[in-house]
Amino acid sequence: xxxxxxxxxxxxxxxxxxxxxxxxxxxxxxxxxxxxxxxxxxxxxxxxxxxxxxxxxxxxxxxxxxxxxxxxxxxxxxxxxxxxxxxxxxxxxxxxxxxxxxxxxxxxxxxxxxxxxxxxxxxxxxxxxxxxxxxxxxxxxxxxxxxxxxxxxxxxxxxxxxxxxxxxxxxxxxxxxxxxxxxxxxxxxxxxxxxxxxxxxxxxxxxxxxxxxxxxxxxxxxxxxxxxxxxxxxxxxxxxxxxxxxxxxxxxxxxxxxxxxxxxxxxxxxxxxxxxxxxxxxxxxxxxxxxxxxxxxxxxxxxxxxxxxxxxxxxxxxxxxxxxxxxxxxxxxxxxxxxxxxxxxxxxxxxxxxxxxxxxxxxxxxxxxxxxxxxxxxxxxxxxxxxxxxxxxxxxxxxxxxxxxxxxxxxxxxxx
Numbered sequence: 001x002x003x004x005x006x007x008x009x010x011x012x013x014x015x016x017x018x019x020x021x022x023x024x025x026x027x028x029x030x031x032x033x034x035x036x037x038x039x040x041x042x043x044x045x046x047x048x049x050x051x052x053x054x055x056x057x058x059x060x061x062x063x064x065x066x067x068x069x070x071x072x073x074x075x076x077x078x079x080x081x082x083x084x085x086x087x088x089x090x091x092x093x094x095x096x097x098x099x100x101x102x103x104x105x106x107x108x109x110x111x112x113x114x115x116x117x118x119x120x121x122x123x124x125x126x127x128x129x130x131x132x133x134x135x136x137x138x139x140x141x142x143x144x145x146x147x148x149x150x151x152x153x154x155x156x157x158x159x160x161x162x163x164x165x166x167x168x169x170x171x172x173x174x175x176x177x178x179x180x181x182x183x184x185x186x187x188x189x190x191x192x193x194x195x196x197x198x199x200x201x202x203x204x205x206x207x208x209x210x211x212x213x214x215x216x217x218x219x220x221x222x223x224x225x226x227x228x229x230x231x232x233x234x235x236x237x238x239x240x241x242x243x244x245x246x247x248x249x250x251x252x253x254x255x256x257x258x259x260x261x262x263x264x265x266x267x268x269x270x271x272x273x274x275x276x277x278x279x280x281x282x283x284x285x286x287x288x289x290x291x292x293x294x295x296x297x298x299x300x301x302x303x304x305x306x307x308x309x310x311x312x313x314x315x316x317x318x319x320x321x322x323x324x325x326x327x328x329x330x331x332x333x334x335x336x337x338x339x340x341x342x343x344x345x346x347x348x349x350x351x352x353x354x355x356x357x358x359x360x361x362x363x364x365x366x367x368x369x370x371x372x373x374x375x376x377x378x379x380x381x382x383x384x385x386x387x388x389x390x391x392x393x394x395x396x397x398x399x400x401x402x403x404x405x406x407x408x409x410x411x412x413x414x415x416x
Contacts, residue, residue, distance in 0.1 A: 014149040020177045022075050024170050027163070029083035037069070037077045038089035044071035047098040047122065049179035052107040053172055055160040060252045064110040065159035070176040071097075078172055082160070087114045098122055100179040102138045104206050112211075121207040124179060127186040130199045132355030142178055145185040150174045193355075198395040202360075205393055220316060223261040228268055231312035236303030237268035238313055243299040247292065259283050259296075271300055322365065323372035333372070335411070340371040343407035347400055354399065362400050366390040374408045383408065 028037050041048060053066040067079040067087065081087060099118035101107055103125040111117070128136040133144055143149050157168055164172075190196040215221065219241035228234055244264060248255040263283025272278040275293045279285045284296065306312055323329075329337035344367060351358040358364075366387060375382035383405045387397050 012147050014143045014147055016151065017148050017174065017177065018151045019170055020076055020173045024166065024173050025076050025078055027078050027080050027169065029080040031084065034079065034084055034087065034089055037079060038093040040074040040077070041069060041071050041090065042093035044074035046072045047100050047180060047183065048094055049100045049176035050107070050111070050116075050118075051101065051172070051175040051179075052110050053159040054110055055158055057254050057256065058158050059160050060248050060254060062110055063113055064107075066164070066172055067111070067114070067116070068172050068176045070179070072180065076173045076176060078169060080162075081114050082162075087116055091116050095119060100124060100183050102141075102175075102179065104203075105209070108206070109211065118207060121203045122183050123203050123206055124182050124186060126202045126206065127183075127190060127199050129360050130195050130202060130356055131186060131189050131193065138175070141186075142182060145189070146178060146182060148178065150177075198393075201393040201395055205391070217313065220313075222265060224265040225261075226316070228265065231315075232271070232304060232307035233268045234315070235306040235312035236271055236300050237264060239299040239303035239306070240264040240267060240296065243295055247295065258292075259289060267296065267300060268303070271304060273297065273301065273304075323368050326368065329372070336372050338411035338413070339374070339408055340368060342411040343367055343371055343404050345412075346403045346407055350399060350403055362387070362392060362396055362404075363390075366392060367404070370404060371408065378405065378408045380405050 028034060048069055048071040051068040052064040053068075054062050055065050056062060059065070064081050067081060067090075068076065069079070069090070070076045079087065079090070094116075096119050098120040100122045102123070104121055104123040108117075124138070124141060125136050128141045133141060135141070135144070139150055151171070151174065157171075159168070186199075187196060190199050217238075219225075219238045222237060222241055225234075225237055228237055240259075241264060244255050244259055248258055251258070260283050263281065267278065267281050267284065270277075270281060272281060275290075275297060278293055278296060278300075279290060283289065284293070289296075303312075323336075324332060326337075326340060329340060347362055347367060348358045351361040354361065369390065370383070370386050375386045380401060384397050384401045387401060387404070388394075392400075
């Protein structure tokens with residue numbers, strides 16, 4: 001049995017849950033504690049609620065700073081990965097157990113870094129999307145389906161601090177406190193609408209998704225870099241970005257906390273060659289920045305030398321094998337433009353009928369690709385195969401395959 005509240009009565013004000021029903025556990029940060037946690041979870045029953053906290057924007061990277069787990073019969077456990085040499089006992093204890101996460105794609109990568117990978121998954125955020133709830137954040141879904149609201153004051157906190165204050169431990173515990181009853185409420189809603197199998201396909205897609213491909217030239221994502229037009233400026237920005245990245249990794253600090261993007265862009269534009277000149281650049285005049293001034297000057301000089309050797313990075317060019325931006329279609333391929341407009345409107349209409357966001361029915365990228373370069377010949381079979389190859393799940397193909405096929409074969413007239 002669960003100690004969670006029952007499904008909310010309509011129009012009832014949400015009840016604040018300020019602390020877990022079983023209290024707030026201590027932080028598990030020893031090997032013996034980890035073994036005890038694993039034993040308790042293995043002896044528990046039913047699915048396990050899982051969450052992770054990161055120190056995004058504070059520490060380097062996106063690693064888990066805290067892992068929260070709750071299972072019937074085991075209670076809540078708060079595990080400190082930073083203090084432990086791996087979490088393998090947890091993976092062994094939860095073999096074959098269904099994991100419940102909210103917005104699983106956000107947490108699965110950092111959990112995988114700890115060797116934690118679910119054999120089965122239930123994503124409450126995805127379930128809410130497929131179900132057609134208008135708001136899918138955890139607080140909103142809990143309020144809608146269980147009539148409760150959580151005390152949430154530490155979402156942007158520094159989860160790398162130790163010891164963690166009691167208030168932050170409470171916040172972390174609450175994130176898994178109600179995921180099990182929330183799963184039950186969502187299953188009931190999905191079953192009533194005939195959507196449970198659809199949601200399960202979505203969960204499996206997320207669970208088995210490969211790691212994202214590393215970005216090519218990640219320095220190009222520096223905010224404001226599009227203002228740098230000259231090759232030497234791009235070369236200097238690249239060198240400054242790499243120097244900042246190396247220092248951030250060494251210090252375990254988010255790169256933007258060392259020197260913000262706008263400052264390395266400004267330095268790339270001005271290319272100061274001396275420490276006094278560098279200190280006149282916004283963001284480089286503090287004591288911390290000044291201590292590393294030789295590093296930044298060396299990066300600037302290296303970038304200038306790259307440009308002098310004609311080794312500066314090329315201007316940003318469109319990468320990938322996808323179609324051009326839709327705004328260019330009308331001039332470049334008017335028929336493809338008509339196909340896209342027709343298919344987009346009809347898929348959106350079908351999504352509205354199903355009560356879900358259009359992007360959950362078919363990704364915009366997949367729709368653009370098939371409209372720009374349709375399969376030949378265009379048949380229900382070739383369209384279904386195209387959508388499947390692009391990652392559409394069977395339920396999505398079933399719902400949009402025929403719609404897209406007709407749109408490709410007989411698009412609406414221009415201006416319709």
